[in-house]
Amino acid sequence: MPHTTAFARNQWYVAAHAHEVGRELLGRTVLGEPLVLYRTEEDGTAVALHDRCVHRRYPLSEAPTRLDGDRIVCGYHGFTYDTTGTCVYVPGQKRVPRTARVASYPVAERDSLVWVWIGDPALADPDAVPRARHLDSPGWVTVRGMEPIDCDYGLLVDNLLDLSHETYLHGGYIGTPEVAETPITTEVDEDAGIVRVGRHMADAECPPFYARSTGLAGRISRRQDIEYHAPCLYLLHSRIAPAGADGDDSRAFRTEITYAITPSADGRVYDFWAVSRDWATDDAEVTEFLRANNHTVVMQDVDALNLLQRSLGAERAGYQELSINIDTGGLAARRILARLAEEGDKPVEPVS
Incomplete structure (x- = not known):
């Protein structure tokens, strides 16, 4: 990297x-x-x-x-x-x-x-601004914040496109063993600059983040569908339901997690975050729980990425990173970001 x-x-x-x-x-x-x-x-x-x-x-x-x-x-x-x-x-x-x-x-x-x-x-x-309509649509309640991170913004893109880290970095909040164990599907639209990464878990442990806010107990079906619009907007369409009820919308809970990834300067990025839901919208306790817990999750990422940036800065020359299947979306995003940067450096052709 x-x-x-x-x-x-x-x-x-x-x-x-x-x-x-x-x-x-x-x-x-x-x-x-x-x-x-x-x-x-x-x-x-x-x-x-x-x-x-x-x-x-x-x-x-x-x-x-x-x-x-x-x-x-x-x-x-x-x-x-x-x-x-x-x-x-x-x-x-x-x-x-x-x-x-x-x-x-x-x-x-x-x-x-x-x-x-x-x-x-x-x-x-x-x-051309990519949309996140749930952030202020009727019927949705959103909690939000922003944290600056002392890391290259590409590291935050990597972090968000590979959610297997939830199992290890965010255990006790949003991470369960199934997130890391479940293979991903990846779709890339190079021309549009969009990367989609999906992880569908038919029988998974319900993490505390959702168990305490939805009241679901026992095993769940869990879907994580990422939609990254390079360079800035990241949408995670999250859906959970009791195990075996994946097709039953009446028993499902939909949550939209939004990140805006804005480079501030070399080695510094703004992490704008938001969690939107269309359930328990009148429950102030649920709102505060999601705000506090998601802030904790964000700060776990902040601490990890600050540490990672310092480690990379001290890395010996010529080090080669190792990438595996879970990195497919992040690697596609890197290609798109490099292309967008290169195109931005080219002079604009005059309109005839």
């Missing part, structure tokens, strides 16, 4: 959960680009600007920088920018230098996620 996965710049990435972006300035770094995010006062449209004042590079997301209406007033010397990044005021003179502007990034808000486009803005198509 290379220590650094190249960034695919001409792609949409999640910069925040929608509830994180408001009238307080929010700083995030995506693909090495520092961003400041906020919402306009009148209609609440999300705005993303470069998070450095042109004057002395003061971070616009940091106090005492503030909003004046929809304009950002730099907290260092008062340079003021509108929502397009154009500087409209400088101190001590009436003329604003022509070059006084910061980059403005295309934003698309979909399914309670705020997506940004760091590449060529002419190529930003909001209709």
Whole structure:
């Protein structure tokens, strides 16, 4: 595994959960680009600007920088920018230098996620944002969070596409022996940049994560169907039912697990996570249980990936990793990410 996965710049990435972006300035770094995010006062449209004042590079997301209406007033010397990044005021003179502007990034808000486009803005198509409609659809309840990880984002992609690690890393929460023992099926759509990995367990132990939240006891049928939309969105369609009732939807519990995998910088990634359910939607205890337990699971991954990155950084030159069948989806994702990065480095052909 290379220590650094190249960034695919001409792609949409999640910069925040929608509830994180408001009238307080929010700083995030995506693909090495520092961003400041906020919402306009009148209609609440999300705005993303470069998070450095042109004057002395003061971070616009940091106090005492503030909003004046929809304009950002730099907290260092008062340079003021509108929502397009154009500087409209400088101190001590009436003329604003022509070059006084910061980059403005295309934003698309979909399914309670705020997506940004760091590449060529002419190529930003909001209709190309992959969807996770369950995140804010009626009849679904979602718990969510975000954790930064000090690892290459390709390591997080690997982690999520190979769920056999649940048996060992997440035992006592979501892992049971059957997850590692059950063979996977893998489908790859190279052109669309989608990898699908399925694991169907007809007779499995019910892990505590589901036993305590659904009330199911005894053996279950368990389906894990992954849908990874490179480079950013990961969907895990989870379905459990009593063993022998796999075809009976009236006895099944569906859970949608969503991850947005956003490279922050070299060796650093944002892990946006969410768990959505369409059962026990009025039960606050179930909601809190799923929030707390999934946060624990996420932090187990965070600790493991931080450790793995440090280990890889100390690895001797020429080390060759070993891949097996469970790595098929992750290896396909690596190929797609490498292609997307390479395509993003090519000059855009002019339209005739």
